[in-house]
Amino acid sequence: MIQKYITFFLGCLFFISTSCQRQQEVIKVFHAGSLSVPLHAIAEAYENLHPGVKVQLEGAGSLTCIRKITELHKACDVLAVADYALIDQLMIPDYTNFNILFAGNKMAIGYEPGSKWGNEISETNWHEILLRDDVHFGRSNPNHDPSGYRTEIVMGLAEKKLQIHGLQQGLLNKDQKFIRPKGTELLPLLETGTIDFIFHYSSVLQQHNLSVLWLPDSINLSNPALDDWYASVCTEVDGTSREQRITKCGEAMVYGICLPDNGNNPSGATQFLQFMLTNGRDILENHGQPTIQPVLSTKSIEIPAWYSSIIN
Template sequence: MKNMRICAILLLCFCAAVMICGCTGTSSEQTSPEQGATTATATPAEKIQVKVFHAGSLTGPFEKLKAAFEAEFPNTEVLLEPAGSVDTIKKVTENGKPADVVASADYALIPKMMVPDHADWYLTFAKNTMVLTYTNDSKYADEITAENWYDVLDREGVRWAFSDPNSDPCGYRTPMVIQLAEAHYNNDQIFETLLGEHSDITVTEENGTYTIHATEPNPDSTTLTIRPKSVELVQMVQSGGLDYAWEYRSVAVQNDLEFIELPAAIDLSDIEYADTYATVQIECKKGDGTTIYVGAPIVYGVTVPEIAEHPEMGVAFVKMLIGPTGQAILTEDGQPPIVPAGGYGSIPAELTSLVAMKA
């Protein structure tokens, strides 16, 4: 009996000790010296995640812009998600993925695919140029020029590539450049030699307009390779897996690639040749059907979608992009900024001082 009483006393002492510890030593509460009251310890605030969906060719400048933005807004974390511009926009319009910023390598995709249901404004903010990239180890690197590039690509053993016309503007612009080359070089076999013989991409002509059919490219993957995004081809050229790849000039500059600068009449860079560029168009897949992209100068566009979770931060990111910081970054990366940016639709008030409104 005595032993049982001792055990009971010890048990009561143990329980009391546990209760005392539970009320003091493990508490996460503190007394506020200002209020004289007990309050819970604050946990560090989570950063606002600013989601930016963008064309792959903007990866270099946008990584720099991300660093500048996070420095100015330390409560944010910019999440960059590159892809072909068509796929970038589809993430929002078809998959319902929220983005705070959408930036396309073809500004015309925004009014075509997003306005009015997914966005009510957009800006044009940068230009670019189509070039043919290579390294000093590429076959015939010491011979290729702006006058013979199409002959070099047709030589035995040369491997070249571009991105998927159905996913990426750089991809649908490449066949346009090749078709435009026929008139410029007075050679009506360039398209057939480079594309017709190595893929299922074809072209038809009616009343002076050439329509390229690229819904099912099916490259031979020996001479011609096609990948979803143009930036995927950079490493293949650098590693020697490809001799040449079609890219934007900015991508070549950012990755220290050699490149052939083409005549303005075919490189899609100059508004003076807008009517010439418009003589070619390309048919690509869109959902269960098809769509037509018409040749035009390369102009980049940006918007904040209606589905944005943090639209105010999206607008702030765009403001930095079109302001002095973004202009300097784009210039350094070989991508001429449009100053002031061109504005369409219901431009947010925060941006109007940096924008020239267009019809």
């Protein structure tokens, strides 16, 4: 008889447990790796306000995030990328109807206190130091991560500004074995001394307490007033597939966010997106991620009903 009660009790516990799991609301977010730190904080704050909701974060290079939707057909409720133009070019109108610009950034060079020549690198000699035989630097793959193609554009702008023929190609030819799918994967290489420097976003470098070499506005892709100058350097990268190449030209950095059509929880996604674009802005700023006033991309084909409430 006791055995029967135990069996019945365990069965009830299992039923209650599985029922709770079924009732938990999930919001799936694909996001640029550079947003990992602030998004974890935003997700935690949102979950605290909405018990029973789980925000599942999946970080990768922005192009990889998009291909998970367009090629692999993975369900995604919210997509946040480090280059708003990728949503315009690759997601609208087939996979989403709108794109909201919400954050900025700038390119910089990060290093550790023990990095070779770290005590001598400067705004005027960084290119010379990176080309030295005893120095190694890392960058992300331009076909997966906007940081990668932005690094190539920074190098091209530096070549034009400094009038050093072949500088961009010389830098691109060097240390190719230290190219990684996303910029955050370079951090362990830097921490272990495998490489001495990395090209990445200033927000990520600051979040990980690295030493930062600030590049001038003329090449760091941060100043919208210099967009014509930035656009003088372009590069080609894989689009939604390797067969579809797209051209990326220099432009001041702006992040974009949207709600893909294949999401399983459009209502929850909408609420989370509104939270991120209002309360979440302070969290982004507190983690070194510059924000801008949310604005719809001109390529958007729909204005969300709630949009006016976040811009007033």
